[in-house]
Amino acid sequence: MAKKESTFNNMLITLLVVTLTASGSLGFVYQLTKDAIAQAEANKKNLAIKRVVPEFNNKPSEEFFKLPSETPGDTICFYVAKLDSDTVGYAVETYSKNAFGGLLKLLVGFLPDGTINNIAVLEHKETPGLGTKMTEEKFSSQFPGKNPAKFILKVRKDDGEVDAITASTITSRAYCDAVQRGYNSLKQHQNTEKGGEQ
Amino acid sequence: MELILLIIGTVFVNNIVLSQFLGICPFIGVSGRVNTSVGMSAAVAFVMVLATIVTYIIQLLLDKLGIAFMQTVTYILVIAALVQMVEIILKKVSPALYSALGIFLPLITTNCAILGVAILVYQKEFTLLPAVVYAFSNALGFGLALITFSGIREQLELANIPNGVKGVPIAFIVAGILAMAFMGFANIV
Amino acid sequence: MNQWNNFLKGFIKENPVFVFVLGMCPTLGTTGSAINGLGMGLATTFVLVLSNVFISLLAKYIPDKVRIPSYIVIIASFVTIVDLLMKAYTNTPGPNGEPSLYDNLGLFIPLIVVNCIVLGRAEAFASKNSVTSSLVDGLGIGLGFAFALTLLGAIREILGSMSVFGWKIAEGFAQLFNPATEYKQGDGMIAFVLAPGAFLALGYLIAFMNIIKKRYAK
Amino acid sequence: MLKTFKTGGVHPPENKLSSKAGIASLPLPKTVVIPLSQHLGVPSKAIVCKGDIVKTGQLIAQSEGFVSANIHSPVSGVVTKIDKTPDTGGYKKDAIFIDVQGDEWIETIDRSTELNKTINLTQGEIVKKIAEFGIVGLGGATFPAHVKASVPKGKTAEYLIINGVECEPYLTSDHALMLEKAEEICVGIEIMKKAIGVSKAIIGIENNKPDAIDTMKRASTGYQGTSVQALKVKYPQGGEKQLIKAILNREVPSGGLPIDIGAVVFNVGSIFAVYEAIQKNKPLFERVVTVTGKEIAKPSNFKVRIGTPISYLIDLAGGMPENTGKIIYGGPMMGKAAINTEIPVVKGCSGILLVSSGESCRKAIEPCMRCSKCVSACPMGLEPYLLAVLGEKSMFDRLEAEKVMDCIECGSCSYTCPSGRPLLDYIRYGKTNVGKIIRARK
Amino acid sequence: MVPIDCIGQKGIIEQIVDGTARVNVTNYSACSACKSKESCLMGESKSDIIEASIGDGQFSVGETVEVFMHKSMGNKAVVLAYILPFLVLFLSLVVFTSAGFSDLYSGILSLSLLVPYYIILYLSRKKLEKKFSFSLKKES
C-alpha cells in the first residue's frame, strides 16, 4: 500500500491522532495505576513503620506531624503509632548528612519513654558490602532496647558505647548521629507538649 | 557557597559520566580530537541549561495540572524539539556561523544526558537557580570527562593496543580506571 | 524457522550491547546485580516489543515527515506506561527494607525513551516489516538486551558481592552440602559493584565477545 | 667564560685518538674515483671523456646550477671511464674514474707554502672564484660555499662564525688543521669577511682542544675583529644553529637560515680551502681526513686527494683491524656506515672510523617507555619519541605540526634512548615524506 | 591534506557562482563512531551547504573537495553559538532570581533574553559571514 503523502494536513492530522490516542491511553493507564501507586508508596512507609514500632491499630502514615530539626531549614517527620488511642510509639524519620555517601535517612522507632524500639534504613548511598552492613544484625541489634538518655550514642572511638562496623566508622557515626537527632527532636517535642499541657 | 559545593560535587564526586552513567554513547563515540571535545562540551552546556529551564517551567505546569506522570513524554518531545530548534535558529540567524560549527563539531545528540539531568532536577526538588547550576555542572563534568578521555584516546592512537581490546573495550577500560581515580573525591563535599 | 533466526539474532549476532554498543547508560547503570539487569532488560523489551508492533501497524498511515515525532510519542507513551506499572507493582521493598526494584532502576526507566535501540529498531525494522516480524524482532533484540544486562549484572554481582540473584554463593554452597555449618561469607571485590567496575566489566566483556566472534567467524 | 647552547645536547665519550697525530701527506693512489655528486644540490656534469688526459686541478665536471659545485681533478692521469660506482649506501652513482700518472698540476696553482696575506680581489670576484674553484662546506653538509657567501638582498650579515668545534667524537681533522694552518685560516677568515661584508668573525672551539684555542688565539691577534670563543664540550655544538646560539645567544628561527639573524657559519676546513683558492689559485681537490678507531694501529690525520679509496687510507693507518664490524664514513654520531672500503673519499668526508664488531651492533629495540630522555637530549626542543611514532605510523600531517622539519638529524635522541629505539631512523623517514608533502604544496 | 592548524571536512561541490562554490557537506553526530548508525536515529547525519571561496584553484561541479577553516575559527564559532547564549541564560537567571522574581518568571524572562541575543546575531550576520570564510582544497 502506498504510504500516506506528507502534506501538511495529513501530517497535522496524523500527529493529532497519535498524540490524542497516546495521551488518552496514558491518562487511562494512569487512572488505572494511580491507586496502586499510592498504595505502594503508603505500603512502603507502613511496612517500615510497622517494623520499628510496637503493634498499633491506627494509620500512622496518615497521622504524622513535622518539626524543625536542630539544623535550621530541615524538618523531621514524626509518625505516631497508637493502639486504641494510646500512643505506643513514635516512628521518627530522621537523617544525617555525614554518612559516607552523604545523606542517610533512618526511620527510628521510639517507645514513648524514648527507648529505641527498632530502626529501619530508609535511604542511603553507602558502599555496598561496607556501609551497608549497618542493616545487618551485628550492628543494628545494638540499638533496640537502649535509651539514648543513658546509652551514649557514639562509636567507641569517640568514647561512646556503639561498636562501629569494621572499616565503616563513618557510616556508624552517621547512624548514631541520625538516631541521636531523632531522639533530641522527640524529647523537644515531648517537652513542648508537656509544657503546653502544664 | 552551597552552589559552589554543588558544582564541585556534581563535577568531581558524582560525575555525570563516570559515576551516574549518563551520556555514555557520545562519551564513547565522540572522536579522539581534544578540540572537538571542548566544543562539544560547550554545546552541551548551553543545551543542557536551556533544556533545564524549559523543562522546569513545563514541570510547573504539569504539577499544576496534576499530571506529573506525563513528564517523560513531554520532556522528550520538548528536548528533541529544542535541540533541533537551536540549530534551525542558528542557521536562520547566521548561516556562516552555522556552517563553521558544522565543520567543527559533530551534531549534539546527548539526549540521554539532557533528559536524565532534567529528570534528576525534578527528583532532587531543586529550585530554578540550583537546578540550572546543577545542569551546568553536569555539562562541566561531562566536558571534564570527555576532554580528559579524548586526550588519553589521542595518545592511545599511537600505542600498540592489543587487537582484542582495541576500540570500544579499551574506551570502557580507560573510563573504568578514570572512574576509579575519581572515587578519590568521595565525600569531598 | 526464519522467524526463529530473526529472534535469535539479537542474542549474539546483532546483540545491541556487545555488537552495536547501544544503550550503554542503562547497561552500566543498572547492572549492579543480576536481578536489576534483568528487570531493566525486561522493561526495555516490553517497550521495544509494543512500540515495534504499534509502529509496524501504523507505519503505513504515518507520513514520512512526521515519522520521527510520532514514533517518539508512541515510544514515550509505552515508556510512561512501564514506568507507571513498575511504580505500582514492583515498588515493594525487600523483607529487610532493601530498596525495591523500581527504586534501583530509578532514573533509567524513563530513559528507555532515548535508548537508541528502541527508536533505531522502530525506524530500521518495524517501519518496514510486518507486524509479526516486528514483534519477533522486538522480542529478540529486547531479550538480547536483557540477556546482556543480566549477564553483566551477574558477573558484577559474582565478582563484587559473591552472589547471584541475591544468592550468596559460598555461604549457599556451604549450607547446601552441610546445612549445619555456619559459614561466614567474605565480601567480594566491591569495586565491581561500584561505578569503575561497571566500566571495566563491560569493557572486558565486549572484548571477550569480540574475540569469540572473530574465532567464530573463522 | 665558556659558552654553550642551552637546549638539550649530550656528551658522548670523546675518543679523540688522533688529536696529537698531525697532518700526514700520503702517496698518491693508483686510481681515483670521483663521484659527480659530492655536494648538496644538483650533481655536476662531467666534461671529460674516456681517454682524456687530465692534470691535477683541472676542471673535470661542471656545476649544474646555482646550488651545485664544480669538480676538479685531484690527480693527473687518464680518464678510464665514466661509470657508476657505489656510494656509501651501495647505490650506484655516476663517477669519473682516473688512472693516476705522475702528479702534474695545472700551472696556475701556486704550490708554494708561504703565507700570502694580501687580498687583491673584490668582494664579487671572491665569491665568483669560490664558486669556480668548487668549494663546498667541509663541515659535513657540503653546501656550496658560494651560495652562503652571497648574502641575499635585504639581509645583512653581522658575524662570520668559524666552526672549529668538531663536536663529533673521534674526529680530529679540523683540530689538526687549526694547529697547522692557523695563519692561513686567519687569512681565509679575512677573505670571507670581505666576501660577505662583515667586520667581525668569531672562531668557536670546544674546550677539549686547548692547544687549538691557544694557537688560533695567537694567530688571530693580528687581525682586527677576529676572535676566538672557547666553548664547553657538548654535542652537537658544531651544528650551526647550536653554535650561533652558543656564541651569539641568537636563535636561528624555525625554518630560517643563519643569515636571518645576521650570521654566516663556515667550517675551518672550508675557510682554509677558501684561502687556498683565493691566494693560491688552488681548487678544492684535497682535504684532511681523520682515520681512526679504537683498534686501529695508527690513528692519523691525512691530507687526502678526493677520490682516493678509503681502503688505501686504512692501509696507511696500519691496516684494517681483524675484527672490524663497521666502517663509518664521518663521525660516529652523524657519519654514514659504508658498505665496504672501496668507497672513495669525497669532499664531505671528514673521517673514517673503524668500529670493532663488538661495538658495531645497535642494542636491541625495546618499547618506548616515555622516559623523556630523548626530549631532554634534543638540541632543537623537539619530542623525538613522538616524531618517531608518528613517522612509524606515517602520520605526516601531525609530524609537520610537531616541527619534524626542524630536526637537524644530530642523533642525540637515538644516542640517549635507553630503549635503544631507532628514533632518528624513523624521524628521517618522516622528514623525507613531510618534505615531499611540503614541496608538493608549493 | 589540509594545512596544519586547520580543520576540514569532505563535501561535494553543488554549484559554482562567481568565485564561490556551494559545497554540500554531511555532518555526522557524535555517535557516528557507533557501529550501527544506520539503525539508530540518534546518530543522525545532516547535509549542509557551505559557501566557500574558490581562490585560485580549479574546481568543477560534482567534484569531491575538502572544505576547511582555521581551528581558531571553530573556537570562535563555539563561543558565539553556545558559550555566549549560555552566559546570557545563566547570568540573567542569577540576576532575576536574586532580584526576587519567582522561578517561573525568571525562567521565562531568561529564556526571552535569548531573543535579543539572536536578533543581534542576525543583525551582524554580514560581519560574521566575512569572519567565517572557508577555503577549498582538492581531495587528497
Added chain:
Amino acid sequence: MSMIIVYTIATLSGIGVVSAIVLYFVAQKFKVYEDPRIDEVENSLPAANCGGCGYAGCRNFAEACVKSETFDGLYCPVGGNDVMSKAATILGRNAVEKEPQVAVLLCNGHCDASPKTNIYNGATTCAIESALYGGDTGCTFGCLGHGDCVTACTFNAIHIDTDTGLPVVIDDKCTACGACVKACPKGILELRKRAKANRKIYVACKNEEKGAIAKKSCAVACIGCGKCFKVCPYEAITMGNNLAYIDADKCRLCRKCVSECPTQSIIEVGFPPRKIKEEAPGAVTGENAPADSSNSVSN
C-alpha cells in the same frame, strides 16, 4: 478525576503538535537525502575498507559509484567483477569487467642465491633501509625483506617466508588491492593478470645491472641475455634495462622460456610437474618451488 484525562490530552497534544511541527521543519530542512542505493551498493561491497579502489573506505566508494554516471575509473579490486556487476545491477548500469589480478613478487633473491654482503642493523622497515642503503646483498634492486608489504596488506595475503627471507603472496587471499605495490620502496611487487588456476610465469628479477654484475650479486638474477625473448612464440617478452619482462596479457603460459633461462630467473607457478626425461624429482608446487626446481633441472 476525568479532568486529568482532559489535561493530559490537552498538554500532550499541544506540546506534541508544536514540537512535531518543529521536528517536521527540521526534517524538511536538514535531513540528508541519502540515496538508498548508496546503502545497497555499500552492502554489496566487501567492507574491507582497504582503499584499494582509491577511496578512503567502502562507503566513500559506494557514494562515488552512485554519484557518478558511469563506472569510469571506479573498480573495487577486492570484490572484483562479481561485486561490480552486483553494483551495476543495483544502479542499472553496465558493469565494467576487469581481468582479475594478483600481486606478484618480481624478485627471487633468496638467501642462497643472493648471499648477504652486509648486515643491516637499522629500523627494520623497507622504506627506511632503502632510503640509505641499497640492501644488504650486492643487489640494490631486490627485496629487503622487512615486510613493509606484509604490513600494508589488510588481507593477510603476504607473509615473509623465513627460509628464503622473501615475501610470499598467497594467491587465494590476494585481492589485488595494490596496497603492497604502493608500499614497496623497491617497486618489485606488481599486479598482473590472474591466469587460470593461478598459473603464472614471470621474470623474478628487477636488477638493471649488466649481466655479469647482476649475476655476481645474485645467482638467479636476470642477466638480460635475451634467450627467452628469442624463444617466446607470442612476443610476450620484451627486453630493456638489461632485463626481460613478460607481459602477462600476451603470455600464453607455454613455458618455453622457463627452461631457456640460464639463471633460472623465470618462474613458473601452479603448473603440474613436468614430465622430466631423467629421473623425476619430487613434484614441484607452491611458491618457493622454483628454487628447488632450478636445482633439479640443472642436476
Added chain:
Amino acid sequence: MDKLITVSPSPHVHSGQSVSKLMYWVIIAMLPAFAVSVYFFGIGAIYLTLLSVASCVFFEYIIQKYLLKTPVRTSDGSAIVTGMLLAFNLPSGLPPFIVIVGALVAIGIGKMTFGGLGNNPFNPALVGRVFLLLSFPTRMTKYPVAEGFGTPMIIPSEALDASTGATPLGIIKEGIKSGDGIGQILQSEGLSYTDLFTGNIGGSLGEIAASALLIGFAILLIKKVITWHIPVSVMGTVLIFTGILWLFGFEGHQIVLDRTGISLPLLQYTDKNTLELVPFHMADPLFHLLTGGLILGAVFMATDYVTSPMTSKGQLIFGVGIGIITVLIRVFGAYPEGVSFAILIMNGFTPLINRYVKPRRFGKI
C-alpha cells in the same frame, strides 16, 4: 672479507643506558625503604613483597606469552618495579589472594591491556592498589602494629580490629572527627617527628620511613634515573598548600565547615550554637609531608616515566596537580590519604599536558 660489515643509519654510538638498568636502579633505590619495612614488619614484609613481585612477573609472562603472543619482556624489570611498588602500597599482613588479585589488576588491567610497557596511561601499581582499596576497604585500611619480627605474616580477619594500628593521617582524621585538637591527638598517640622520619609508625610497607625514601630519591637523582621536577613540585605544593591551611587552622582559629557548605567568613571563632560544626584542624605541613606515602608517591610513583608528562614544564604542572589533589582529598575527602588517587587522576591528564605543554622549540618564531 669473511666477516660481514654492518651498516646502519647514524648515530653509531649509544649511551649504554637501558630499560633494565634504569629499572634495576629504581629497585636499588627502593631497598632502603624495604629494609626499614622488614625491620618493622618482619617476615611479613618480605613475604608480601616477594609474593607481589612474583605474581606481577608471572602475570606479565603469562599474558605476553599466551594471551598477546608478543615477545616476553619480563626481564626488563618493569614488572618487578610494579610488583615492589604495589607491595609498598599494601599494609603488611594481607592475605595472599588479595595480593595476587592486586598484581593481576595491576599487570593485567593496568599494563598489558594497553599493550605493555610504555603504552599504559595509568600507573599500573596504583591501578592495582586503588582497585584493592575500593574492593577490600576493610583489609586495606587496617595496618598491623609494627612488632618487628613478631608481626604476624597474615592477620586473620577476626583479629583485624584487635591487632591493627592506623596511619598517622588516619589517626588525625579520626581524631579531628571526634573533635580533638591536633596537638592533643599526636600527644595521645605518642607520635613524634622522629618516628615519622624513621618509620616507626603504622602504614603500608613502603611508605613509613621518610628518611629511607629520601635516600632512594638521592640515588635516583644521582644516577639520573629521574629529574627533580616531579618529586619536588609534588612535595613543595603539599608543603605550601597545607601550610596555608595550617596557618588558617591553627590554635584558636578554625575554618568552619559543615556538610552543606563552608560558612563565610572563613575565619571564625567556633560557635557551637549556631551551626552544626565540624571543627577543622590542620596538621602542620611537615606532618603532611612525612606521612601518607607522600614521599613514596612523589619519588617513585609519580615519576613513573610512562604515565608522567614528557617535558619539565609539564612535569611541574603534573606535580602541582598531584599536590593540590592530594591535599584536597586528605583534608576534605573521605580518605585519610590521597596520593594514590591524586597520581591516578593526574595520569589521566597527562596526555592533555603532553599535548599542550611542548618543550621550548629551538628558534620558535
